[in-house]
Amino acid sequence: MKTISSRDNPTLKKLHGVASSARERRKHGLTLLDGPHLLAAALDAGWPLQAVYLAESAREAAEIADLLARLPAQLEPVRLPDALFAHISPVDAPSGILAAIALPGAAAPSRKPGSLLVLDGVQDPGNLGTLLRTAAAAGLSEVLLGEGCAQAWSPRALRAAMGAHFLLRICERCDLLAALQDYPGKVLATALVHGSRSLYEVPLDGPVAWLFGAEGQGLSPELLRRADATVLIPMAAGVESLNVAAAAAICLFEQRRQTNLG
Missing domain, CATH: 3.40.1280.10 (SPOUT methyltransferase, trefoil knot domain)
Known part of the structure; x- marks a missing residue:
């Protein structure tokens, strides 16, 4: 599992901006899913994940271990020290796992009948x-x-x-x-x-x-x-x-x- 240990890492700087700024999200075309529930919902829907980040202390949690087992083989999680994970997490009490996904493209109204x-x-x-x-x-x-x-x-x-x-x-x-x-x-x-x-x-x-x-x-x-x-x-x-x-x-x-x- 790849590890990032420096706050100066360009990827971490980008994710920190994405977590906190709508302009940065639009600039990079990314947003973040924080927590096992959101990641599980994305996987259930077949939604593509671009990257997954894991806090060091969360590796052994059963719920997170189950999620890691569901990831595509080519998607290797990136491990972070807890302090760096908290730095990029968009929540005050980080859950220990988050994923980056692409912002969806603009969708026009479908014009289909329905509420x-x-x-x-x-x-x-x-x-x-x-x-x-x-x-x-x-x-x-x-x-x-x-x-x-x-x-x-x-x-x-x-x-x-x-x-x-x-x-x-x-x-x-x-x-x-x-x-x-x-x-x-x-x-x-x-x-x-x-x-x-x-x-x-x-x-x-x-x-x-x-x-x-x-x-x-x-x-x-x-x-x-x-x-x-x-x-x-x-x-x-x-x-x-x-x-x-x-x-x-x-x-x-x-x-x-x-x-x-x-």
Whole structure:
């Protein structure tokens, strides 16, 4: 097993930048998967790994040993002293194993029939990852991200999504209005505006494009006008709003509940 022991190693300098900077990720076309769960999800999906890095103290851990046994024969892990591993890890408490993968190329909307999650300006990577995880759990296969959204393949979004990236078609920097131009199903937004109906009174038995906006500002006026209807989530008195990821989970799983009942 190859060993790197110097912080001045060019590969380590590059990985440190990739771990902490969206610009560096775009520059090198790389991102990092930190932890056994993400690596296992990538391997389960047949996702190609470019390199694997292992902390010295993690070599004997059973979960990591099982992962190492699953790696392609040509992919030899690189061993690092614990301090150097922590230097390149994107998390505060490193798990002991991480992998570098290529950033996926730009994906255009598929235009296939089916429900969509459409995100407008969701800037928090943790919220974005949770939204992706929720979409996959609810059975969606495609998510559209407009300009202003956080980078979907950042290490923080990857950790929050817990492997959902490998189950979804993720289209970043989309022209959302153009992508929805000929959408064959309903386009729904959550909003406290005149004419909004309770989510639980709206039939959700066909494809729906669900529109969700930035945590503070909500949807852009143009996207809100594109919605065929607006829905609201009934809440207890005195509660103004929900986190965007929580609101999306309620809506997507109400649709799934109605579909299962149907």
